[in-house]
Each structure stands twice: as structure tokens, then as C-alpha cells.
Amino acid sequence: MPSDHAFPESCWGPGLGKGARVGVIVGMTAEGALLPPGTVWAAAGGVTRRVTELAERLLAEGAEGLLSFGIAGGLDPALRPGDVVVGSDVQWEGETFEADGVWKCRLLSGIPFSRSGTVAAVGRIAATPAAKRALHDGGASIVDMESGAMARVCARAGKPFAVLRAVADPADRGLPRSVFVGLAPDGSPRPLAVMAALARRPWELPGLIRVGLDSRAALVALGDAVKVVGPTLGV
Template sequence: MTLLILTGLRREARILAAPGHLVLTGGGDAVALEAAAERGAAAAGGVISIGIAGALAPGLAPGDWVVGRAVREAARETGTDPAWADRLLGRLPGAVAGMVLGRDAMVAEAAEKAALHAATGALAVDMESHVAARVAARHGLPLAVARVVSDAAGRSLPPAARVGMRPDGGTDLPAVLRALAAAPWQLPALIRTGWEAERAFRALLRGHRRAGAGLAAGFPSP
């Protein structure tokens, strides 16, 4: 059986690739990601959503890990496998556990992050965990979520950073440059966002190595 891994970006997928892993990138397209995950679920022994995320809780900084105890999507809440979460917490240094929010659209504004945290109690938000939760629930598969913070709760992403993801999970550099040309004032914020994202990618690489090829000791028992 394979480990079904859902993430957002091609760079994340390259970090997470390993024998026995089926890594799928969403690129912000939840419908296409869910369809691909459905096809992969038949041969899967477990589903994990892992990659970078936006912080919702104050105090989380770029590079910090959040391990999901549950995934929230609108009014629906899906628990993750407790033993799997515990193993991840034991291997990811400094990781905190709590709710992770899944959304189809990027959460880019600090005010929206604060409102979502107040409404849901979620620590972080991403665009793949709710898809992983739905697929795992339909197929009776154990679920895990491990996300590393890229942008802090008090940080709003500049407009150029919001248009930089292609549907295949790659970087749309022409779109970023067009957005930057239209509003050059955002260059310092864009540089800062890139630096913070780099911290997150490096933390993801370190965390993947610490968790091991099986991403925390293989599949847990449902």
C-alpha cells in the first residue's frame, strides 16, 4: 500500500517524494486535487496533508510546525488519527497540536486570519487538509495533518504573492512580475514573503528527514 500525500506546491512535492509515496499537488484547485486523491485512495494505507500553511493563531512564526488533531471545513470537523498525530509530534521539534482549517481559497489578509481564528479556534489554514479529510473519511483511511507555517497570523500577503501559484503547483513567475509592475510599492513585502517562505520550505525538509521515509513510522491502525 502507498501513503497518499496531499500538498499544494511542486516544490513541496519534490521534498516529500519517496518510495511508497503518492504525492499529489493541489495548486489551489481543490476539485482537481480531490479527483486525483479519489483515484489514489484505493491503493492507499493512509492519507496525510503536509506542507506549508498560513498561521491563524498569534505567536506562530515561519518555520513552526502544527500537527492537526482535527480538520475544520465550514461547520464540519474531522478528527485525525491520534496515534499518528502523537508520533508526528514526537518527531517534529517544537510542534504544537490543534485544529487545522481547510479552505478552497487562499487566506491572505491578517484581518481575515484573525476572524477565522476567533470563529474556529484553528491554529493554521491551508488549501489541502479539508480535501484529505474528505477522502480519508469516504475510504475509511487514517488521516494525519502536519503543516509548517509560512506566513504569520499578523502578516498580510502582498498582491503579487497571491497570484504566484499555477494549477499544477508550480510558480507563475510572469503573473508575479505583472502584479509587481502594476504596484512596485509591494516589492519589500514580496521579498519578505519570499524569505519567510524559504524558512518554511527548509523546515519542511528538516521535518521530513526527522519523520522518516514513512512520515512517522508508517501507517497507523484505523
């Protein structure tokens, strides 16, 4: 990660201090496994109520800010699997929450292959190109299921937040229904449930393979981003 002096002047200002405790919200345990050793993280499995509970718990336990971290769906047609996006703001249930200015600036400056974009948060998977297009028409670049509830908790608590995501499925690609059962509420994978769903809809196999490849590209990119910013996660 760049030294403090390597950050541009725009990345200085009030916010989280050096050494501040950061809590991380992920959707899947596979995302949490990419984080530096010692990072405090919690997996919500894409369940809004659980995101809220975990975010509140992390703050109550001493986190001074929260990071939403993981894969996302692409909404901007220019984004491809593996592209890394730092959230500028989050749209959730009619509200817009601004990410911490200094934190997002440092993430963008520290990860040279990242770009900024608005995050659309949803409670249900945006599974079709039409659903993604509608969100993109609202100004968002990516979509996920954790950032919205987490951002709202931070706003109510007066705490800063940031979003670091990598694109998995691009805007023009839909998701097979078999994917919907692949994640437990604790963020752990459910391969047997996916296999059972695939047995009922075997024609979804090519799409499921594509999802796996896209997700792998996103996870690799996230791992590379973490290596660049190091254990401070941009703080």
C-alpha cells in the same frame, strides 16, 4: 526517526500498520520535492476540486491513508515562520474531521520541534490579518487550502489522514495580491505571472520579498521534519 519502541504508549493503537502505503497531498511542487524518494504525492495548486480528485485517485491506486503536507498561514499569534504544526483536526465547510490519533501522536513524538493545532481549511487565500483573526476565533491555529477537501475524502472512504504543516506567513502579516497568481493548478510556480502583477503594483515588492523569506523558512522546517520522521512519514 525513533524506533517503534521509542514511541510513548499513547502512540499505539489501531490504525495504519507498519509499511502501509501513504499518499501525500501538497499544494506546491516545491513541497513535494522535500518528501523522501519513492513517496507517492500529488500537487493540487490550492484548487479544491483538484484536491478532491487527486485524493480520490491516490486512494483508488492503493494508498491506505493520506497526508496533507506543506506550508500554511499562521492564525495563532504565537506561531512564527518555520514553526511546525501537526494537525489535531481539520475544520472545513462547517464540518470537523479528526486526524488519525496514532498517526498524529507519532508525528508529534517523532518531531520534537512540532506542536499540535487545529487546521482551518479554506477555498480562497486568507490574505489579511482580519481574515486570519476570524479563523483563529473559530479555534484554528493554522490555515491551508488542501487539508479540508482531503480530510473529507478520507472520511467518506473510511481511511485515516494526518496533517503536517509549517507556518509561512504569521497571523499579523497580510499577503500582497501579487502572490495570488503565483501558482499554477498543477502546483508549479508562475514567476512570469507574478512579475506581471508586480509591474502593475510595484509597491508590493517589499511584501513579496517578505513572503519569499517566510516561505523559505517554512520549507526548510518541513525538510528538517521529513529528515526526522524518515520515509515512513510517521506511520
